[in-house]
Amino acid sequence: xxxxxxxxxxxxxxxxxxxxxxxxxxxxxxxxxxxxxxxxxxxxxxxxxxxxxxxxxxxxxxxxxxxxxxxxxxxxxxxxxxxxxxxxxxxxxxxxxxxxxxxxxxxxxxxxxxxxx
Amino acid sequence: xxxxxxxxxxxxxxxxxxxxxxxxxxxxxxxxxxxxxxxxxxxxxxxxxxxxxxxxxxxxxxxxxxxxxxxxxxxxxxxxxxxxxxxxxxxxxxxxxxxxxxxxxxxxxxxxxx
Numbered sequence: 001x002x003x004x005x006x007x008x009x010x011x012x013x014x015x016x017x018x019x020x021x022x023x024x025x026x027x028x029x030x031x032x033x034x035x036x037x038x039x040x041x042x043x044x045x046x047x048x049x050x051x052x053x054x055x056x057x058x059x060x061x062x063x064x065x066x067x068x069x070x071x072x073x074x075x076x077x078x079x080x081x082x083x084x085x086x087x088x089x090x091x092x093x094x095x096x097x098x099x100x101x102x103x104x105x106x107x108x109x110x111x112x113x114x115x116x117x
Numbered sequence: 118x119x120x121x122x123x124x125x126x127x128x129x130x131x132x133x134x135x136x137x138x139x140x141x142x143x144x145x146x147x148x149x150x151x152x153x154x155x156x157x158x159x160x161x162x163x164x165x166x167x168x169x170x171x172x173x174x175x176x177x178x179x180x181x182x183x184x185x186x187x188x189x190x191x192x193x194x195x196x197x198x199x200x201x202x203x204x205x206x207x208x209x210x211x212x213x214x215x216x217x218x219x220x221x222x223x224x225x226x227x228x229x230x231x
Contacts, residue, residue: 045222103214
């Protein structure tokens with residue numbers, strides 16, 4: 001079964017509008033972290049935002065916020081006031097805690113966001 | 118400046134040859150990782166290392182080998198047993214392996230089999 005599911009292969013948004021990128025996850029662990037990364041066409045991976053499974057409040061970092069719904073196992077990224085420079089691939093990732101032997105990030109398939117002027 | 122350096126940026130390999138991708142970090146991170154990315158797809162874990170002289174297989178380790186003799190270095194060898202090695206390879210590191218720690222990535226190496 002997929003650990004991280006991103007169901008939107010591509011998204012378009014108008015400049016200055018907000019956009020939500022979807023991410024659902026699957027884990028039996030109580031302790032886990034959820035991460036979002038941005039990958040521009042240059043290929044580098046840029047860390048955007050983190051949400052821990054025990055965090056009661058949604059994480060925010062500047063124009064990025066994470067809509068964390070634990071019961072639904074979703075961790076959607078919200079980008080407010082989109083800019084042309086936001087055009088990139090966006091990846092949701094999860095790192096699980098104690099109950100799994102895996103000690104590395106698991107990534108979704110990504111969403112390509114295109115911001116239109 | 119602290120960071121992760123991958124070299125070379127582009128690499129061409131003839132079929133049947135082994136090739137080694139370099140990854141060096143000066144962040145004093147304990148954990149290091151190798152991921153493979155195919156066009157339009159997500160990252161898949163090849164190998165990871167939580168500490169010097171120790172490493173574990175990821176989801177697609179067949180045809181690859183690694184070593185971790187120094188904290189700063191985690192080279193990846195793509196062997197001739199890897200049937201389809203053309204891909205973008207990303208190295209990453211993190212301060213630890215706990216679930217709260219994000220990973221920092223290098224710029225990547227594009228490997229092409231010719």
